[in-house]
Amino acid sequence: MRASQEDFDSAVDRMKLLEDPDSDTKLKLYALYKQATEGPCNVPRPEVLDIIRKAKWGAWNALGSLPKEAARQNYVDFVSSLTPSLESSSQAGPGAGRSLPESEHVVMTSEDSITTIMLNRPAKKNAITIQMYQDIILALKAAGKDNSAITVFTGSGDYYSSGNDLTNFVSFASGDLEKISEESANTLRNVVDTFIDFPKPLVAAVNGPAVGISVTLLGLFDTVYASDRATLHTPFTSLGQTPEGCSSYTFPKIMGPAKAAEMLIFGKKITAREACAQGLVTEVFPDRTFQREVWTRLREYAKNSPNAMRIGKQLLRSSEKEKLHAVNAEECRVGRERWLSEECAAAVQSFLSRKARL
Numbered sequence: 001m002r003a004s005q006e007d008f009d010s011a012v013d014r015m016k017l018l019e020d021p022d023s024d025t026k027l028k029l030y031a032l033y034k035q036a037t038e039g040p041c042n043v044p045r046p047e048v049l050d051i052i053r054k055a056k057w058g059a060w061n062a063l064g065s066l067p068k069e070a071a072r073q074n075y076v077d078f079v080s081s082l083t084p085s086l087e088s089s090s091q092a093g094p095g096a097g098r099s100l101p102e103s104e105h106v107v108m109t110s111e112d113s114i115t116t117i118m119l120n121r122p123a124k125k126n127a128i129t130i131q132m133y134q135d136i137i138l139a140l141k142a143a144g145k146d147n148s149a150i151t152v153f154t155g156s157g158d159y160y161s162s163g164n165d166l167t168n169f170v171s172f173a174s175g176d177l178e179k180i181s182e183e184s185a186n187t188l189r190n191v192v193d194t195f196i197d198f199p200k201p202l203v204a205a206v207n208g209p210a211v212g213i214s215v216t217l218l219g220l221f222d223t224v225y226a227s228d229r230a231t232l233h234t235p236f237t238s239l240g241q242t243p244e245g246c247s248s249y250t251f252p253k254i255m256g257p258a259k260a261a262e263m264l265i266f267g268k269k270i271t272a273r274e275a276c277a278q279g280l281v282t283e284v285f286p287d288r289t290f291q292r293e294v295w296t297r298l299r300e301y302a303k304n305s306p307n308a309m310r311i312g313k314q315l316l317r318s319s320e321k322e323k324l325h326a327v328n329a330e331e332c333r334v335g336r337e338r339w340l341s342e343e344c345a346a347a348v349q350s351f352l353s354r355k356a357r358l
């Protein structure tokens with residue numbers, strides 16, 4: 001069960017009882033309140049000298065296109081975490097009794113027969129942490145079983161995703177290499193397997209630039225809509241890494257081996273329009289109208305018979321499944337070896353010490 005309007009109103013009342021919250025807390029509460037009640041930030045950035053209004057604007061704006069429903073839930077959870085002693089004993093704590101997985105950085109909402117899974121870490125360009133991979137698996141499993149007709153995957157803020165969070169590799173340097181690399185390979189294999197097995201139409205709404213695994217996974221989606229501001233970049237070899245997400249199989253199949261090699265081996269960054277000409281992206285929309293056009297279209301599609309769409313997808317995809325699982329297993333085996341290489345360690349170190357940006 002998601003937070004109701006009543007839960008939200010009660011959280012607003014309880015928030016007033018907080019004794020002198022610090023300024024970060026106030027800003028977070030302000031931003032979530034505005035997002036929950038008015039939606040994404042829709043006012044111009046204040047003048048440079050107006051420091052307080054600029055900070056408030058920045059906090060609200062950083063929530064990107066987080067849906068109102070998710071902001072309401074985050075507000076209620078945040079107030080609950082600040083006021084545990086004020087919770088009535090009969091009231092369930094945050095997360096209790098919810099049928100959807102809750103996660104700070106992977107937000108799941110359902111409306112008009114469409115379930116949306118949104119990467120929600122805009123300040124880090126939606127880089128994917130190990131926890132987020134786990135949350136994506138949970139979200140996809142829940143979406144596969146809920147009563148929605150279509151599932152949409154998208155990002156919050158200006159990026160779709162900057163791919164794997166490179167700090168995931170920091171633990172490689174500090175712990176038991178064999179064990180950590182094995183766990184990471186298992187996580188990667190599980191998340192990709194979950195995309196391969198997803199039973200309903202899966203649509204990517206690529207709202208901005210996409211990097212690494214967020215690009216390679218596109219080959220496993222049924223439809224990919226992109227903003228004309230989006231670019232697609234798989235810089236694996238400059239990171240000492242190799243392709244994943246089944247792209248070593250899906251990309252040559254979709255765009256031909258030569259174009260696939262330019263992206264996956266040489267790390268060529270392409271625009272959404274180029275990706276569309278090569279078949280990886282289904283259609284490109286002007287950034288200005290992207291959200292409106294995509295959601296209008298998806299709401300129409302979601303009126304089709306859900307079972308017929310699901311069965312249609314099985315017919316299109318089932319003959320490939322076994323092959324895709326085998327490709328995924330092999331990519332993870334090779335990838336694990338690469339993560340332990342000097343090349344990969346040096347590239348990650350270079351990013352973390354801020355010498356390198358794409």
Ligand SMILES: CCCC/C=C\CC(=O)SCCNC(=O)CCNC(=O)[C@H](O)C(C)(C)COP(=O)(O)OP(=O)(O)OC[C@H]1O[C@@H](n2cnc3c(N)ncnc32)[C@H](O)[C@@H]1OP(=O)(O)O
Pocket residue numbers: 123124125127128162163164165166167168184185187188211212213214235236239241244351356357358
């Ligand atoms: C389980 C293992 C699975 C392995 C699978 C997949 C492999 C891949 O996905 S490889 C691709 C990895 N991604 C990258 O190499 C991208 C790295 N990021 C960048 O080059 C730039 O940040 C980017 C071009 C995306 C954006 O540049 P800017 O517009 O200049 O923004 P900033 O660089 O200032 O970024 C803002 C903020 O976000 C942090 N960030 C961005 N991307 C990542 C990332 N992938 N990992 C970790 N952190 C990331 C960046 O460090 C900034 O943080 P602050 O400095 O704290 O503000």
